[in-house]
Amino acid sequence: MSLAAVPTTTVDPFSPEVLADPLPFQERLREAGPVVYLTSHGVHAFGRHEQVHAALTNWQGLQSGAGVGLSNFRLEKPWRPPSLLLESDPPRHDAPRRVLSAVLGPRVLRSLRERWSADAEALVDEVLAGPDEFDAVPALAEAFPLRVFPDAVGLGPDGRENLLPYGNHLFNAFGPANALVEAGRPRAPELGARVAGQCAREALSGDGFGAAVWAAADRGEITPEQAPLVVRSLLSAGIDTTVHGLAAVLHAFATHPAQWRRLRERPQLARVAFDEAVRWQSPVQTFFRTATRDVEIGGTVIPDGGKVLMFLGAANRDPRRWADPDAFDLGRDPSGHVGFGMGLHQCVGQHVARLEAEALLTALAARVASIRQVGDGERQLNNTLRAWASIPVRVHRA
Numbered sequence: 001m002s003l004a005a006v007p008t009t010t011v012d013p014f015s016p017e018v019l020a021d022p023l024p025f026q027e028r029l030r031e032a033g034p035v036v037y038l039t040s041h042g043v044h045a046f047g048r049h050e051q052v053h054a055a056l057t058n059w060q061g062l063q064s065g066a067g068v069g070l071s072n073f074r075l076e077k078p079w080r081p082p083s084l085l086l087e088s089d090p091p092r093h094d095a096p097r098r099v100l101s102a103v104l105g106p107r108v109l110r111s112l113r114e115r116w117s118a119d120a121e122a123l124v125d126e127v128l129a130g131p132d133e134f135d136a137v138p139a140l141a142e143a144f145p146l147r148v149f150p151d152a153v154g155l156g157p158d159g160r161e162n163l164l165p166y167g168n169h170l171f172n173a174f175g176p177a178n179a180l181v182e183a184g185r186p187r188a189p190e191l192g193a194r195v196a197g198q199c200a201r202e203a204l205s206g207d208g209f210g211a212a213v214w215a216a217a218d219r220g221e222i223t224p225e226q227a228p229l230v231v232r233s234l235l236s237a238g239i240d241t242t243v244h245g246l247a248a249v250l251h252a253f254a255t256h257p258a259q260w261r262r263l264r265e266r267p268q269l270a271r272v273a274f275d276e277a278v279r280w281q282s283p284v285q286t287f288f289r290t291a292t293r294d295v296e297i298g299g300t301v302i303p304d305g306g307k308v309l310m311f312l313g314a315a316n317r318d319p320r321r322w323a324d325p326d327a328f329d330l331g332r333d334p335s336g337h338v339g340f341g342m343g344l345h346q347c348v349g350q351h352v353a354r355l356e357a358e359a360l361l362t363a364l365a366a367r368v369a370s371i372r373q374v375g376d377g378e379r380q381l382n383n384t385l386r387a388w389a390s391i392p393v394r395v396h397r398a
């Protein structure tokens, strides 16, 4: 371990300029060294795959229980009651995780596959009945998760319009208290209360993911006090993430026509295409951890209580790990990307996300001969998400 000075940068990765176009900053971060100190927020940052992976898998030395945003829950009151999964560590983390893992497990997903495929086919048929040019974000990336996921959770018909604004603020709130967070603050208490209301047993249908969480409480696997917060995790992590994951893969294909032809020839590539798009765009860009003691990573000691910032998006394009990292290529094996995290907190809903993507891409590939982005589109700036507000496309029906 060397005592050489850690490279520093004064650049704020949460500034509008970097959020709008993060790749140049991420390259400088990776090239500066395995660990870089961000003077803008007083945290150590990792941009290389090796250190991001090491940090994600070191739950003993780098905890989540003090929050996975910049705010340190040991010092500051969180804006909402902490998540029992995301913002928690073993052993308290493990029972809720086991429950959600079973609720979103392979058996349940097998039973959803046919219905979601039919839903995707119906949505794509509706869109293709309209103009050849449309905005793929509202028409597909938002419409599909909002059509299938709240029903799968068992939400009632009212209040679904709160889910995207809630998620947008939640993911902003992991970053610093900048203008994006300030803009969301006025509505945050109201949105939090509305979402919490949707997590009560009485608010949920008898046959969805939500009811399955409550059934686990009835069996004693979690307490009845924990159940609504576990349902809240579904509503927190299950919408915006899949919307922007689908937006990422639609943008990828709409700018890579040869890859679209490849998918059309072999629709079985839909799953690998989605993971490759998650690697290439990294809809979830960053997360923090907090050092539980002095902990060494990449030759630098992170002091006890210090926050570290992991750049998942930078790791997913690290040339030390990936050949031709900036290429969106269905021929590569994207496994090992950290777009779903890694280790004990790795996305518990990743199979749900992949099933949604597979259903939508399969329905599109069967019906759309070509999809081309027309214009640059518009980013939706968010402190955590690499998100799209608009992806204008022109399609030719098959």
Ligand code: EJD
Residues within 6 Å of the ligand: 083, 084, 085, 086, 087, 232, 233, 234, 236, 237, 241, 284
């Ligand atoms: C998340 C990065 C929760 C929760 C869990 C996971 C996320 C957000 C919220 C999805 C983080 O348990 O509330 S991608």
